[in-house]
Amino acid sequence: MKHLLGYLLLFVSFFSCFDFLVRPDYRNHVCKRQCNGQVMTCSYEFHFEWIYTMEPNCFNCTVNPNGNYNDCWRPECVPADGANHLVSILNRMMPGPQIEVCMGDTVLVTLFNDMPDVATTIHWHGMHQREMPWMDGVPFVSQCPIQPNNIFRYRFKANPSGTHWYHSHIGNQRVNGAYGPLIVRRPDFDNPHRQLYDFDSSDHVISLMEMYRVSPDELFYEDYRLKQINNNMVSTILVNRFGYNESNSVPPARFHVRKGFRYRFRVIHGGYRVCPIRVKIDNHNMTIISSDGEDIQPVTVQTFYINNGERYDFVVTANQNGDRFWMRFLGLMDCENKEGRAILTYDTVQNAPEPQTLSLPTTQPAPDGLVMNCINTPSGVPGCLDMTQLRSIVQSPRLCGRPDFRYYFSFDTYNYALPEFEGPGQENVITTPVVNNISFIFPHTPLVQEYQPNNFCNIENQQNCQGLPICQCTHVVSIPHGSLVELVLVDEGTVFDLSHPIHLHGYQFAVVGQDRLGTSTSTWDIRRLVENNLVQTNCDRPILKDTVSIPDGGYVIIRFIADNPGYWLSHCHVEHHMEVGMGFVLQTGNPKFPPQDFPRCGDYYG
Ligand SMILES: *[C@@H]1O[C@H](CO)[C@@H](O)[C@H](O)[C@H]1NC(C)=O
Ligand SMILES: *[C@@H]1O[C@H](CO)[C@@H](O)[C@H](O)[C@H]1NC(C)=O
Ligand SMILES: *[C@@H]1O[C@H](CO)[C@@H](O)[C@H](O)[C@H]1NC(C)=O
Numbered sequence: 001m002k003h004l005l006g007y008l009l010l011f012v013s014f015f016s017c018f019d020f021l022v023r024p025d026y027r028n029h030v031c032k033r034q035c036n037g038q039v040m041t042c043s044y045e046f047h048f049e050w051i052y053t054m055e056p057n058c059f060n061c062t063v064n065p066n067g068n069y070n071d072c073w074r075p076e077c078v079p080a081d082g083a084n085h086l087v088s089i090l091n092r093m094m095p096g097p098q099i100e101v102c103m104g105d106t107v108l109v110t111l112f113n114d115m116p117d118v119a120t121t122i123h124w125h126g127m128h129q130r131e132m133p134w135m136d137g138v139p140f141v142s143q144c145p146i147q148p149n150n151i152f153r154y155r156f157k158a159n160p161s162g163t164h165w166y167h168s169h170i171g172n173q174r175v176n177g178a179y180g181p182l183i184v185r186r187p188d189f190d191n192p193h194r195q196l197y198d199f200d201s202s203d204h205v206i207s208l209m210e211m212y213r214v215s216p217d218e219l220f221y222e223d224y225r226l227k228q229i230n231n232n233m234v235s236t237i238l239v240n241r242f243g244y245n246e247s248n249s250v251p252p253a254r255f256h257v258r259k260g261f262r263y264r265f266r267v268i269h270g271g272y273r274v275c276p277i278r279v280k281i282d283n284h285n286m287t288i289i290s291s292d293g294e295d296i297q298p299v300t301v302q303t304f305y306i307n308n309g310e311r312y313d314f315v316v317t318a319n320q321n322g323d324r325f326w327m328r329f330l331g332l333m334d335c336e337n338k339e340g341r342a343i344l345t346y347d348t349v350q351n352a353p354e355p356q357t358l359s360l361p362t363t364q365p366a367p368d369g370l371v372m373n374c375i376n377t378p379s380g381v382p383g384c385l386d387m388t389q390l391r392s393i394v395q396s397p398r399l400c401g402r403p404d405f406r407y408y409f410s411f412d413t414y415n416y417a418l419p420e421f422e423g424p425g426q427e428n429v430i431t432t433p434v435v436n437n438i439s440f441i442f443p444h445t446p447l448v449q450e451y452q453p454n455n456f457c458n459i460e461n462q463q464n465c466q467g468l469p470i471c472q473c474t475h476v477v478s479i480p481h482g483s484l485v486e487l488v489l490v491d492e493g494t495v496f497d498l499s500h501p502i503h504l505h506g507y508q509f510a511v512v513g514q515d516r517l518g519t520s521t522s523t524w525d526i527r528r529l530v531e532n533n534l535v536q537t538n539c540d541r542p543i544l545k546d547t548v549s550i551p552d553g554g555y556v557i558i559r560f561i562a563d564n565p566g567y568w569l570s571h572c573h574v575e576h577h578m579e580v581g582m583g584f585v586l587q588t589g590n591p592k593f594p595p596q597d598f599p600r601c602g603d604y605y606g
């Protein structure tokens, strides 16, 4: 009977949309359910493999009349920017399958590395991996890279709830398509914002990513070896799998609403280079209710910015006359003001089919109005809400005590090229991203498996530095279990209209201070201010996040209680910065070792 039903479903879906998905997309996974407090075990299979964007899975997809617009909506079609790019992705989808579970569920993802030549890992961005820090997906910190032809099963508790995501943590694989949403919901009775919206739909998840004309590997090589000034490299900002712009053949993503209802949207910025994205919806306000998975006191804004790695949830009320409105995603800095677009579509019936032809909105952008998460702005600028002006819905009293430890981490680029980037004409041209003047290098066996203090260094202990004048080492700072920690994250050096979004694995932290100072900042100046209580901090319901952007020439002050033993990478979420050393590891407490049979790797001198 079960079999018969399966065939019947297959039959129906075949004929309803010519859908011949080779890999499961999990749109109808059993774990995608009304959460009621009962937990489940949720299994997924992910295959990591190549496809081309646009061809051949998109058939005749184009917005031009000579093709077939409907082919663009085939579930296996990844139009991206309309060109053919070789991407390495999960289950032939970009973004990858959307995982939707309930808080406390056990998630099992069996990852098949079907790539012939590259290793991978997947980081579950937002998950705390309590008790099992070896499931964090960071190569050489929490596990060995998963080799071609190997299978690795990730197992973790869905905790905390909220809008999270997953992505490869190796090289340029994230921007090359290996990322996807991870949504963890709570039962209605345990959801303080439930009254603020009518629908929280799978179809209202927005993954943003920038798309380049050349392969990310080529871009990286050009940035660090050839030192090209890479102007005009971004082709589009992808909104889910669609990279519409005014001159290509790709349709804009659509988000359906019906008049009179309120919708919860969840937006995730995957990001690659320095690419803050400005989000606006013509004729509509957005009520922000959550950041990086944590509920906040709702604030209604007309505009907000999102940085690589961040997530925001907002409610849109469909209260306008008209049936199509632009949603605008403007990429700044390295994203060269390229604007991603999607359409907010008012339907008159539920589950309205996609239209047969393209018809674009004619709406115009409104002024910015009230802006949340302004980029590189000093605090207190009217019209701008920074992270210290948002409020959590809960107070965490312990976080406001006197910190047991305070550390300063200074993010900068050092005027000296690492040996691997040296070449003819390169002397003093290429700068190296550093934290406290240290360029992070990964150890050769995972920290979680083998404690290697002989390779560690930090600002106080530099005897293991290699590659002077820049100290290169496995930058590790150890923090005793249970302590209240304050980190002062400083963007040192000359202001350069960049900003580093910093992600801490394993924790959420309270953002208690944030400001931009002058045009050139030293950590020592900020240290003096902090130690003389001259910086303004807020500990009245500070918001909890896992990724925060340091204003250029400024600082962010974060706090957390070090109660999750593990080796937790903390790093700039700009891949071009992380890959060349802008990161460090916080060792909190005494991490447990993984099981005996956990895969091993390391060096061999025969
Ligand atoms: C795509 O277009 C070609 C040429 O017009 C046509 O032969 C082919 O059947 C079309 N494919 C689909 C799936 O519609
Ligand atoms: C639109 O995208 C295409 C790639 O699909 C790119 O070549 C073109 O330059 C983009 N146009 C604009 C105005 O950005
Ligand atoms: C958006 O919010 C502003 C300020 O609260 C308000 O004046 C305006 O009417 C709102 N617009 C819509 C479309 O709800």
Ligand SMILES: *[C@@H]1O[C@H](CO)[C@@H](O)[C@H](O)[C@H]1NC(C)=O
Residues within 6 Å of the ligand: 410, 436, 437, 523
């Ligand atoms: C990093 O090195 C520079 C140049 O030697 C120095 O001015 C700066 O104070 C150092 N930063 C830190 C955080 O030690």
Ligand SMILES: [Cu+2]
Residues within 6 Å of the ligand: 499, 500, 501, 572, 573, 574, 577, 578, 582
């Ligand atoms: Cu950075």
